[in-house]
Amino acid sequence: MIAIEPTWTPERVDQLKIYFEAGLSCRDIAVNIGVSRNAVIGKLSRLNLTRTTSDERRARRKKSASHAAQRATAKQQFRLLQEVYEQEPEDAPIVSANSCSLFELSEQRCRWPISTPGAEDFCFCGNTPLGGMPYCSGHYRLAYQAGSRQRAARG
Ligand SMILES: [Zn+2]
Known part of the structure; x- marks a missing residue:
């Protein structure tokens, strides 16, 4: 046998x-x-012996790369803001010559509300916003000032 x-x-x-x-x-x-x-x-x-495929490794690398990109963008925005504050006088008038309706808003238009929401003449600023930001430089400065004023009032 x-x-x-x-x-x-x-x-x-x-x-x-x-x-x-x-x-x-x-x-x-x-x-x-x-x-x-x-x-x-x-x-x-x-035996539960599995190897990470190259695809998984690629995906992981891609993820960390986009994280780095996000960090870089935040840094760039911060630098951009610094420049805005240093260059423009505090009370520079903000001219919203391109004001638009809610339906006309896009990534390329400042979404700072002009007048009161619900009012007949309600519209948005519509100026070209700062890179990657929802507001134009003037309105971003305004938003920042309002925020710091609120913080100061609370403290
Ligand atoms: Zn604006």
């Missing part, structure tokens, strides 16, 4: 783990051990 040799002898399992940790592909491991590629894949999943 011929004993049927199991595919995964303890020796082969050890080899499998060693080759896997060495970073060999499933096909190479299969050739080295002398089993089928499918057997290697099946055994690896049974």
Whole structure:
């Protein structure tokens, strides 16, 4: 009687783990051990030995890259604001020559409300906003001042 040799002898399992940790592909491991590629894949999943695919690694790298981009943008905006405050006098008049309705608002228009919401002449500033910001330089300054005044009042 011929004993049927199991595919995964303890020796082969050890080899499998060693080759896997060495970073060999499933096909190479299969050739080295002398089993089928499918057997290697099946055994690896049974042993919970999964490798991060290059796709996952790429996705992770992309994520951190966009984080860095966000940080850079915040920094740029801060610098932009600094310039605005340094260059323009505090009480420079804000001319909203391009005032627009709510429906005309876009990324390229300052969304500072002129007059009271609900009023007949209610509209938005519509000036070209600062890069990446919802308001033009004048209204951003106004928003910032209002905010600091509120903070001062509270404190
Ligand atoms: Zn504005």
